[in-house]
Amino acid sequence: MVDRILRWYIPGEQSRIEQVGGTYYLDDDYVPVWVHLSLKKPINGARPIKIDITSDGDSIFDEKPALVNGQFDHLWTTISCGILREHSVMKLYRDQIANIYPGEDLTVELGLKLT
Helix, strand or coil: CCCEEEEEEEEEECCCCCEEEEEEECCCCCCEEEEEEEEEEEEECCEEEEEEEEEEEECCCCCCCCCCCCCCECCCCCCCCCCCCCEEEEEEEEEEECCCCCCCCEEEEEEEEEE
């Protein structure tokens, strides 16, 4: 169970590497529990779509979550960072895109538990 979920929804084709979605400011100290990625239409290609979530400019992952060819969604429970501090600025980036069809309508959810 989590206490808060940060959610980003990015409509349309996922064809550019960039910061996407809104920015969140944390209202308390949290520990990230899971991250869930989903697409309405999956990618096609040998290269996966990868995302990164940053806290005050630093990635919360050692290995960035990805969706591979034909995959609609996936849940990660291995997040390398420790505590995300109150007032941290949380941002979402698309770090890599698929090489044939980039997928469509990306949703990223980050589950957080109070410390």
